Amino acid sequence: MELGQMRLLAIEDNPGDLALIREMLCGDQTSRVTLESAESLVEGLQRLADGGIDLVLLDLGLPDSSGLDTLTRAQAHAADVPIIVLTGSDDEAVGASAVCSGAQDYLVKGRVDRGLLVRSICYAIARHRLMTASKDPLLTDLVTGLYNRRAFFTLAQRELKLALRRNEDLLLLVLRVGGLKNLFGASGILESERALANVARIVRETMRESDLIARTGVEDFAILAVGAPPQTAETLIARLRRNLAAYSTHKLSFSIGTATPSLGGDVAVDELVAKARMVPLLAS
Numbered sequence: 001m002e003l004g005q006m007r008l009l010a011i012e013d014n015p016g017d018l019a020l021i022r023e024m025l026c027g028d029q030t031s032r033v034t035l036e037s038a039e040s041l042v043e044g045l046q047r048l049a050d051g052g053i054d055l056v057l058l059d060l061g062l063p064d065s066s067g068l069d070t071l072t073r074a075q076a077h078a079a080d081v082p083i084i085v086l087t088g089s090d091d092e093a094v095g096a097s098a099v100c101s102g103a104q105d106y107l108v109k110g111r112v113d114r115g116l117l118v119r120s121i122c123y124a125i126a127r128h129r130l131m132t133a134s135k136d137p138l139l140t141d142l143v144t145g146l147y148n149r150r151a152f153f154t155l156a157q158r159e160l161k162l163a164l165r166r167n168e169d170l171l172l173l174v175l176r177v178g179g180l181k182n183l184f185g186a187s188g189i190l191e192s193e194r195a196l197a198n199v200a201r202i203v204r205e206t207m208r209e210s211d212l213i214a215r216t217g218v219e220d221f222a223i224l225a226v227g228a229p230p231q232t233a234e235t236l237i238a239r240l241r242r243n244l245a246a247y248s249t250h251k252l253s254f255s256i257g258t259a260t261p262s263l264g265g266d267v268a269v270d271e272l273v274a275k276a277r278m279v280p281l282l283a284s
Helices: 015-026 041-049 068-077 089-100 114-133 149-165 180-187 189-206 230-245 269-275
Strands: 006-011 033-038 055-059 083-087 105-108 170-178 212-215 220-226 253-259 279-282
Touching (some): 006 015, 006 041, 041 055, 055 068, 068 083, 083 089, 089 105, 149 212, 170 189, 170 230, 170 269, 189 212, 189 220, 189 230, 230 279, 253 269
Parallel strands (some): 006 055, 055 083
Antiparallel strands (some): 170 220, 170 253
16 A cells, blocks of 8 residues: 655654654655654644645644644644544553544554554545545435435445454444334424434434434434444443433334444445344333
């Protein structure tokens, strides 16, 4: 895997780490990568304001900013640029949290070789482009504002492959809404759509910002939680049950199913969805 022509910005204050990154990306005479650098977040944000950067390598421990606040400030100034965060070996949990907060990937200093760095950059750019493309109205459910079925299966397949490659936990939840047909018959389509929109809002508020949430059928919602181990399923289900129970405007019922991918081999998202055995969550 090789990188094409691109311009990267490394916001990194450690000269040794920066030299290593430069050697891995630009040491080969055939390299088409241009690497710019900034020693502080303020300097990096000033460069980002000028445009023309394809990806940012962001150290979370800078002289003028540290931790996830560094990522938040960078995202505010360059929402259209994918970011890979760089962490120390004792901050790996922070790196994982950064991905949940919108970074495309994280790398631990001292554990990176050229192959890993190049793969991370390629996948980060591809994932960012896919996420951006999925904001297209054609990939959005008009009733709920969530991703539609087409967008979910496209994005979820990418997330599934990345999770399996990185040996990360991944949890799928399928939520089914019952009683919509009766609501439609009694109150009409507008009231039915209003109920679906409220359910979508509750699901969105219950889950993490980084979770992939979609309406995948007339009555079905799908949630893909990357980095969520199987044992968190009960906690998430309890949280959904509590929040949906508070929504009592309509007599709706809910059932839910969960599934996790098997280790090894490729898994299709539709196969994973089919594995989710539905059980009652909340009666009407």
